[in-house]
Amino acid sequence: MKIVVQKNLYDRSLSVFSEAAKKYSIGFLLTEVLDEVAMLEYHHAGADCFIIGAEAYSSNFYRALRSGSLVIRYGVGYNSVPVELCKERRIRVAYTPDTLTDSVAEYTFALLLTLCRHxxxxxxxxxSNEWIGVGGIELKGKTIAIIGFGKIGQAVARIAKYGFGMKVNAYSRHFPKQNNLADFFSLDYKQVVKEADIISLHLATTPETKGFFNKERLSLCKKGAILVNTSRGELVVESDLYEALLDNTLGAAALDVFVKEPYYPTDKVDFRKLPNVLLTPHCGSNTKEANDNIAHTVIRNILAFRDGKEITLIPELK
Structure with missing residues (x-):
């Protein structure tokens, strides 16, 4: 069985994929990120299963796939996949839920501590051979507003509350099954963020949440608050965030995700030029543990695809 996979993803989970190749006679065909030409050449030669990352492939790519093909998202977010087009074309889309929760939650604090302690x-x-001490701030006693209280949001709350002694405010669009981790929970965004020192984003990207963090909602944050986004770039109106950082409405931001990835700044919005911004290239889930978890789920989906069994399809396509 031939499987087309982004080379960077194959390399992340080399031991799992190479073992599966031997055990299940899977042939992995490696392509560079967004190399649609090579991917479709393999498709024309018979490969009907593709493993992709968070990058957005063109609608022309999906339109060129045969009905019944499988696209497996290496990760949990699938906002870059044109779901309606896949429905129309009868292309199945799988993902790997519950595989990276702890890695993303830990990385949220890696970024936050880097900002707070410079x-x-x-x-x-x-x-640079300089011995210059710079003062920072403690997390203990600070209030963190967790926007989106799913599994990752709750994992962040657990670290904040029990690891750092922080007060946890939580916002969700629906009441969670458990909310004992939050010291204060509300469906009212304004009430959750108004006294928060840190705002951490963990919403899923949906039509309702796209551009959720706009000028109006950013203005409701406490003056000088720190924003951390390890969720999805589409949640934020980047021009509005840029202005909020420029005029110190927000004190600082750590961004691991962007509207367009790889990140391409514009003439008017270039986060690289702001001294109060920390940038990383969408790697919150890139740990050995998470990558192995993801790869094992990918392999299970490949075998299910081969054997006509149940695939871990995204909810919209079940």
């Missing part, structure tokens, strides 16, 4: 700047100064 770790990146201190490292840079030391490597």
């Amino acid at each position: 770790t990146a700047d201190l490292d840079k100064s030391m490597k």
Whole structure:
């Protein structure tokens, strides 16, 4: 069985994929990210299963796939996949839920601590032979507003509350099954963020949440608050966030995700130029543990596809 996979994803989970190749006689065909030409050449030669990352492939790519083909999203977010087009074309789309919760939650705090203690700047100064101490802030006693209280949001709350002694405010569009992790829970965004020192984004991307963090909602945040986004770039109106950081409505931001990935700044909005912004290239889930979890789920979907069994389809296509 031939499977087309992005080379960077194959390399992340090399041991799992190489073992599966031997055990199940799977042939992995490697392509570069967004190399639709190579992917479709393999498709024309008979490959009907594709493993993709978070990047958005063109509608022309999906229109060129045969009905019944399977696209497996290596990860949990599938906002870059044109779901309606896949429905129309009868293309199945799988994903790997519950595989990266802890990695993303931990990375949220890696970014937050880097901002609060100026770790990146201190490292840079030391490597420039400078001995310059910069004061930071503690997390203990601070209030964190967790926007989106699903599994990742709750994992962040657990670390914040029990690891750092923070007060946890939580916002969700629906009441969660359990909310004992939150010191304060509300369906009212304004009430959740108004006294929060840190805002951490964990909403799923839907038509209702796309552009959720706009000028109006950012203005409701506490003056000088820190924003961390390890969820999805589409949640944020980047021009509005840029202005909020520029005029110090927000004190700082750590961004691991962007509207367009790889990140391409514009003349008017370039987060790289702001000293109060920390940027990383969508790697919150990129740990050995998460990658192995994801790869095992990918393999189960490949075998289910081969054997005509149940696939872990995204909810919209079940």
